[in-house]
Amino acid sequence: xxxxxxxxxxxxxxxxxxxxxxxxxxxxxxxxxxxxxxxxxxxxxxxxxxxxxxxxxxxxxxxxxxxxxxxxxxxxxxxxxxxxxxxxxxxxxxxxxxxxxxxxxxxxxxxxxxxxxxxxxxxxxxxxxxxxxxxxxxxxxxxxxxxxxxxxxxxxxxxxxxxxxxxxxxxxxxxxxxxxxxxxxxxxxxxxxxxxxxxxxxxxxxxxxxxxxxxxxxxxxxxxxxxxxxxxxxxxxxxxxxxxxxxxxxxxxxxxxxxxxxxxxxxxxxxxxxxxxxxxxxxxxxxxxxxxxxxxxxxxxxxxxxxxxxxxxxxxxxxxxxxxxxxxxx
Numbered sequence: 653x654x655x656x657x658x659x660x661x662x663x664x665x666x667x668x669x670x671x672x673x674x675x676x677x678x679x680x681x682x683x684x685x686x687x688x689x690x691x692x693x694x695x696x697x698x699x700x701x702x703x704x705x706x707x708x709x710x711x712x713x714x715x716x717x718x719x720x721x722x723x724x725x726x727x728x729x730x731x732x733x734x735x736x737x738x739x740x741x742x743x744x745x746x747x748x749x750x751x752x753x754x755x756x757x758x759x760x761x762x763x764x765x766x767x768x769x770x771x772x773x774x775x776x777x778x779x780x781x782x783x784x785x786x787x788x789x790x791x792x793x794x795x796x797x798x799x800x801x802x803x804x805x806x807x808x809x810x811x812x813x814x815x816x817x818x819x820x821x822x823x824x825x826x827x828x829x830x831x832x833x834x835x836x837x838x839x840x841x842x843x844x845x846x847x848x849x850x851x852x853x854x855x856x857x858x859x860x861x862x863x864x865x866x867x868x869x870x871x872x873x874x875x876x877x878x879x880x881x882x883x884x885x886x887x888x889x890x891x892x893x894x895x896x897x898x899x900x901x902x903x904x905x906x907x908x909x910x911x912x913x914x915x916x917x918x919x920x921x922x923x924x925x926x927x928x929x930x931x932x933x934x935x936x937x938x939x940x941x942x943x944x945x946x947x948x949x950x951x952x953x954x955x956x957x958x959x960x961x962x963x964x965x966x967x968x969x970x971x972x973x974x975x976x977x978x979x980x981x982x
Contacts, residue, residue, distance in 0.1 A: 653810070656683055656817050657800040663821035664961060666828055668800070673831035674824050680799040686819030687805050688794050690812060695722070695792075697973040707793035707807045710786040711779040716772040721792025726766040728775045729784045736788060739766040739775055750776035761785075818969045825962040832955045836948060843936040846929035 654662075660679060661668055668679055695702045706724050711717050727736035742750055742757070742765040749757040750765055759765040759776045766775045766787070779787035795805035804813040 653803040653813075655801050655803055656798075656820060659814070659817040660800075660821045660824055663818065663965060664824050664828070664958070666824055668824070674827040676800050678827065679820060679824060682820035682823040683798050683800065683802075683805075683816055684794075684796055685823070686816040687796075687798055687808065689819055690815045691721075691792065691794065693973040694812065697975055701809075702792065703790075704809045705792055705807065706790050708788060708790040710788045711781070712786065713781050715779045715787075716774045717787055717789040719768055719771050719773055719791070721794060723773070724790040724792070726773060726775070726790075727788045728761075728764040728766075728777070728779065729786050729788065730761050731784055733784050733786075737762060737764050739764045739787075741765065742767050742776070744769045747774070747776060815969060815972055818965050822962060822965045822969065825958050825965065829955055829958050829962070832951050832958070836951055843933055843940055845933050 657668060657676065657679065660666075666672065666674075668674065668676055670676055674682070691705045695705065702722065703724060707720075709717055710729075726739040726741075728739055729735060730737050742759070744767045746757045747767055747769075749755040750759045752758055761777055764775050764777060766773055768774075773787065773789050775787045777785070779785060793807040795808060798805040798816075804810050805816060808816075
């Protein structure tokens, strides 16, 4: 019989190792949870199967047996390991009266009782290792140490072991789908845009109203021209000022054009380099977008396949607990 790891990998198509989704450690946890789930569902659907999942232990040097699962039977040795007296359950509150010979609740070696208290199973008379008077309990057992390298859990019918593998496959598929969802949600572009060029020769900014003309600005000269007209009513002087302003503006424009030409000539290399960086950045972005698009397409197809396997496993798993003719679904 194949190990649980081999069975789950065959059911899921997932190569499971120490760093996969899920990991081998997580697979073992899924198997341990699966043992409990299969047992609970099976004995609920088929109570007569309880005995196939049980284990028998005795108190040994203790006066009790730890409660593990549903109890099938409790017996107490009667001065011999071959004589086992059936114990009937009593209320924990009657545990003292059960030791009082004058009480109606008294229990003897031939008619012992048991009670559950603080996760332990006790008997009255009390269990004692000496003299062969141990308590012997048969109860539901869960193999909490089952791992990916095992084939069948302890105290577990081999015919039902495949259900544990299917349960672990369902959980493994769910973990893998969760990992894919996380990877698709982390889509991002890592390309870094280039910095804007910084040059030694900056582009000058010109404003006509603040351009210097001699001892003042254009605004100052225009104000004088208007004063000559409106206040002094000296048209000839105003015309002369207007000619001066026009000449100053022409010179300012010529200088501006010369500065623009100088800026372009002195910085054309850096401008060309920046353009090349922009082109490289655009190519990098496009390549990453295409790569991510391909990844999304591939992972989406993978997710859909896993989801189909999950549905198939779920249907097979729950159908195993349906009693024939009951009409129950999953």
